[in-house]
Amino acid sequence: EIEMARAGAIIIALMSPFNNKNLIERYKYKSLTTFAMEFVPRITRAQSMDSLSSQSNLLGYKAVLMASDTMTKAVPIMMTAAGTIHPATALVLGAGVAGLQAIATAKRLGANVVAFDVRKAAKEQVASLGAKFIEVEDDGQDLETKGGYAKEVSKEYAMKQQLLLAENIKKADIVITTALIPGKPAPVLITKEMVDSMKVGAVIVDLAAINGGNCEYTKKDEIITKNGVTIIGDCNIISKLAKDASKLYAKNLYHFVKHLIGKDKKMIEVTDEIIQEMMLTHKGKITNNRVK
Numbered sequence: 001e002i003e004m005a006r007a008g009a010i011i012i013a014l015m016s017p018f019n020n021k022n023l024i025e026r027y028k029y030k031s032l033t034t035f036a037m038e039f040v041p042r043i044t045r046a047q048s049m050d051s052l053s054s055q056s057n058l059l060g061y062k063a064v065l066m067a068s069d070t071m072t073k074a075v076p077i078m079m080t081a082a083g084t085i086h087p088a089t090a091l092v093l094g095a096g097v098a099g100l101q102a103i104a105t106a107k108r109l110g111a112n113v114v115a116f117d118v119r120k121a122a123k124e125q126v127a128s129l130g131a132k133f134i135e136v137e138d139d140g141q142d143l144e145t146k147g148g149y150a151k152e153v154s155k156e157y158a159m160k161q162q163l164l165l166a167e168n169i170k171k172a173d174i175v176i177t178t179a180l181i182p183g184k185p186a187p188v189l190i191t192k193e194m195v196d197s198m199k200v201g202a203v204i205v206d207l208a209a210i211n212g213g214n215c216e217y218t219k220k221d222e223i224i225t226k227n228g229v230t231i232i233g234d235c236n237i238i239s240k241l242a243k244d245a246s247k248l249y250a251k252n253l254y255h256f257v258k259h260l261i262g263k264d265k266k267m268i269e270v271t272d273e274i275i276q277e278m279m280l281t282h283k284g285k286i287t288n289n290r291v292k
Helices: 021-029 044-049 051-070 097-109 122-128 155-169 192-196 237-261 273-278
Strands: 010-013 033-036 078-080 083-085 089-093 112-116 132-134 174-177 203-206 223-226 229-232 279-282
Touching (some): 010 237, 021 279, 033 273, 044 237, 051 203, 051 237, 089 155, 097 174, 122 132, 155 192, 273 279
Parallel strands (some): 089 112, 203 229
Antiparallel strands (some): 033 279, 078 083, 223 229
16 A cells, blocks of 8 residues: 555554554655654644544543453442442553543442552542552652653662552452553563462453553453453454544544644644654655654
């Protein structure tokens, strides 16, 4: 299909640019102007174009529904004549867009929710949803990038993080993992030993499976069981909400194209911050510094 495209044509898509070096070289060779929807900058005027956020919001919601449907216990507290069913405990790792929606959904279903994130700014957001925030005691280092993403942590921090998570994962019935670092493999947050310590019937939904997974046992596009714990590595969960996912993504594309054309209908204002951040190739060159 790239070979069929005319020189100078514009392609706007989710490009997965860090994993598609050969494709980007072909875009350059064909003199295509390409834009990656993953690279929408996290600034106020670009929010309506942010497809990662629109899709992640749905992902966090669906992940909790899948976990609750798979696990072997009820989610909310139930008072019955035969006794009380205690609420499920949900542990959410990563409090970005997907994580916050997972927290909100688990709370609505009646779970006790605990959340972890390396970014200090996430603490207030988690608390506002009624969940408990757990954190590593550190030296106050800032683990958030300018774009709002998590940075890679130090070895010392990672060791403390593993101890904290190991203590909390034993109590969890549902674990939703969402930790991704742009351009890097997903960090392993849940070791095999941690999974082996979990309750029989517990469920892990690994939303980072496409980049290797946050759980050491995760297999891409597979659902497996280890010592009674189900690990879901589905990389296309969003297709289970195809109607709303498509509607939101179409709106993201519409707002970007509208911005790209501009009021005077002249293509393309290459000095614009949004266009600069999203452009991968233009006039036979790779223009994006992150991709370079």
